[in-house]
Amino acid sequence: MMPDQLARQEQIARRLEQSRRLLLGASDATTAKRIGKLIDDLEHEQAEEKEK
Secondary structure, eight states: OOHHHHHHHHHHHHHHHHHHHHHHHOOSHHHHHHHHHHHHHHHHHHHHHHHO
């Protein structure tokens, strides 16, 4: 695995972790829905990176 790929995977993992923490603190449904969409997108992106 190339260093840039590893860095990208680590970046996605950090963003996922941060988003999940934000979701726990979401105070309204709209915010929770948006953060949930972000998490879905990041999980999809993470899966794509692992396939490379």
